[in-house]
Amino acid sequence: xxxxxxxxxSKLSLSLLQSLKTLPRRSFTTQLNEQQLAVQELARSYxxxxxxxxASKLDLEGRFPFDQIKQLGNLGLMGxxxxxxxxxxxLDYLSLAIAVEEISRGCASTGMILxxxxxxYANLVxxxxxxxxxxxxxxxxxxxxxxxxxxxxxxxxxxxxxxTARQDxxxxxxxxxKSWVTSAVEGKAFAVFATIDxxxxxxxxxxxxxxxxxxxxxxxxxxPLMGVxxxxxxxxxxSDVRATLVGGAGEGFRxxxxxxxxxxxxxxxxxxxxxxAALDTAMNYAxxxxxxxxxxxxxxxxxxxxxxxxxxxxxxxLLTYRAAVxxxxxxxxxxxYYAGRAATAAADHAVQILGxxxxxxEYDAERHYRDARGTQIYGGVTDIQKRLVGxxxxxxxxxx
Numbered sequence: 212x213x214x215x216x217x218x219x220x221s222k223l224s225l226s227l228l229q230s231l232k233t234l235p236r237r238s239f240t241t242q243l244n245e246q247q248l249a250v251q252e253l254a255r256s257y258x259x260x261x262x263x264x265x266a267s268k269l270d271l272e273g274r275f276p277f278d279q280i281k282q283l284g285n286l287g288l289m290g291x292x293x294x295x296x297x298x299x300x301x302l303d304y305l306s307l308a309i310a311v312e313e314i315s316r317g318c319a320s321t322g323m324i325l326x327x328x329x330x331x332y333a334n335l336v337x338x339x340x341x342x343x344x345x346x347x348x349x350x351x352x353x354x355x356x357x358x359x360x361x362x363x364x365x366x367x368x369x370x371x372x373x374x375t376a377r378q379d380x381x382x383x384x385x386x387x388x389k390s391w392v393t394s395a396v397e398g399k400a401f402a403v404f405a406t407i408d409x410x411x412x413x414x415x416x417x418x419x420x421x422x423x424x425x426x427x428x429x430x431x432x433x434x435p436l437m438g439v440x441x442x443x444x445x446x447x448x449x450s451d452v453r454a455t456l457v458g459g460a461g462e463g464f465r466x467x468x469x470x471x472x473x474x475x476x477x478x479x480x481x482x483x484x485x486x487x488a489a490l491d492t493a494m495n496y497a498x499x500x501x502x503x504x505x506x507x508x509x510x511x512x513x514x515x516x517x518x519x520x521x522x523x524x525x526x527x528x529l530l531t532y533r534a535a536v537x538x539x540x541x542x543x544x545x546x547x548y549y550a551g552r553a554a555t556a557a558a559d560h561a562v563q564i565l566g567x568x569x570x571x572x573e574y575d576a577e578r579h580y581r582d583a584r585g586t587q588i589y590g591g592v593t594d595i596q597k598r599l600v601g602x603x604x605x606x607x608x609x610x611x
Contacts, residue, residue: 241532243305246302246306247309250291250306250309251309253286253288254312255313255316257283257286257313257314258313258314258316258317258318259317261279261282261317262279262317262318262321263316263317265279265318266317266318266320266441266575267572267578269320269440269441270440270441270578271440272441274441275396275397275441275442275443276321276441277397279318279321280321280324280325280353281352283314283321283325283353284353284354285353287299287300288300288310288314288325289329289333289351289352289353289354289355290329290350290352291307291329292306292307292329292333292334293334293337293351294337297345297346297349297351298349299333299349303535304473304476304535304538305535305536307330307477307535308476308477308479308531308534308535310325311326311329311330311477311480311481311484312480312481312483312487312528315480315481315482315483315484315485316484316485316487316488316491318441319438319439319481319484319488319578319579319582320439320440320441320442320582321441321442322481322484323393323442323478323589324355324393324394324442326474326477326478326480327357327358327477328350328355328357328394330470330473330477331402331470331471331473331474331477332358332400333349333350333356334470334473335358335457335470336348336349336402336420337349339418339458339466340457344455348400350400354399355394355397355398355399357392357393357394357398357400357401357447358392358393358401358402358474359395359402359403359447360372360404360467361389361390361391361392362387363388363390366391366592367591367592369404369413369416369468370412370416370464371412372387372405372416373387373406374388374403374404374405374449375406375407375409376405376406376419376454377407378407379453382453382454382455383417383419383453383454383455384451384452384453384454385403385405385419385449385451385453385454386449386451386452387405387448387449388446388447388448389446389447389448389449390446391444391445392444393442393443393589394442394443394444395443395444395446395447396433396443397443398423399422399423400421400422401420401421401423401428401447402418402419402420402457403419403449403454404416404417404419404466404467405463407461411461414461415461416461416463416467417456417457417458417459417460417461417462417463418456418457418458418462418463418466418467419455419456419457420454420455420457421449421452421454425452425453425454426451426452426453427449427450427451428448428452429447429448429450430445430447430448431445431447431448432445433445436585437584438578438581438582438583438584438585439582439585440581468540471543471590471591472538472540472543473543474591475543475544475590475596476531476534476535476538476543476546477590478547478550478586478590478591479527479530479531479534479546479547479550479551480535480550481586482527482547482551482554483524483527483531483550483554485554485558485579485582485586486520486523486524486527486550486554486557486558486583487524488575489554489558489560489576489579489580490521490524490557490561492561492574492575492576492579493516493517493560493564493565494508494517496564496565496568497517497564516560516563517560519560520556520557520561523553523556523557524553524557526553527546527549527550527553530542530546530549530550531546533546534546540599540603541599541603541607544595544596544597544600544603545596545600547586547590547593548593548596548597548600551583551586551587552587552593554586555583555586555587557583558576558580558582558583558584559580561576561579561580562576562577562580564576
């Protein structure tokens with residue numbers, strides 16, 4: 212080849228390489244390392260032995276899984292990503308997502324409690340708290356932390372928060388009402404978001420830590436839920452409550468958005484676990500049930516449904532794992548959007564495969580159906596997740 216041709220080719224290659232540097236990197240691998248596989252085995256074994264046999268009873272009775280949460284604390288999973296010096300395991304987000312998936316596969320209520328405590332509360336304190344705050348507010352042995360962001364008039368619209376905070380020496384005084392606070396009845400502390408100046412909207416938000424037994428904290432009635440009924444959620448009213456500031460005044464919105472990026476990963480993993488449980492239920496039933504002289508698994512319509520479930524679950528799992536490895540608003544929103552819809556669709560298939568038994572509380576399918584639907588609501592509704600993905604997609608392509 213002529214020298215001039217080689218030079219021309221090398222210049223084109225160099226130009227191509229330089230242009231590629233501006234494109235988003237895709238370096239995700241599906242290969243789990245030894246630590247992640249060990250966490251998966253630990254969580255799966257525990258779920259099979261201690262959660263799956265009791266999940267239906269806990270759901271029907273609406274009974275909080277105190278013993279199970281304590282046992283998860285003993286296993287280290289209530290402080291999965293917390294630094295070891297504070298009693299945690301120091302794991303990565305993917306390991307935690309895997310644990311949430313496996314625990315949710317055994318009991319969706321327990322999985323949701325685990326997810327919210329870790330991704331939204333414990334990780335916040337671990338990553339942003341002062342040494343004194345970590346000593347007081349990091350719980351890893353079964354005590355539960357809560358994330359208090361939503362209000363009667365502020366859910367997806369975080370900037371519309373009305374709970375107020377004013378400084379009083381080294382502390383802040385908080386007044387307001389929070390809604391849908393998971394584990395508020397059983398929790399030991401709250402991460403509360405309030406505004407220091409309503410006129411500043413999102414720029415006026417701040418994050419605070421409040422002990423559960425602080426004077427002026429009042430819990431409302433437990434909400435009767437359609438799904439995850441062993442978990443609890445209720446309003447929390449704060450009346451002249453003394454609180455400790457996390458980060459700086461005005462940093463609350465940034466902190467909330469960062470934690471929601473993590474929280475979506477947790478709910479996506481939670482949804483994948485529920486979807487997998489629905490597939491397990493449907494497959495086990497179809498292998499045993501005989502219709503028209505053959506097992507249901509040999510009927511084309513049932514085989515198609517099982518296939519659809521498997522594809523939905525594997526796709527959701529891959530999106531969730533990638534979001535846990537490459538944390539961003541777009542990735543976590545995409546994972547939650549798809550996983551929530553996949554779980555709902557998979558659970559619907561399971562009910563259909565079981566037929567009349569799919570509607571009976573004697574079988575698990577109807578519980579998976581109810582549990583799955585909530586994954587499109589809590590942690591950020593599906594509609595908002597789709598808009599977030601679209602926003603960042605257009606931003607990547609300079610199309611806003």
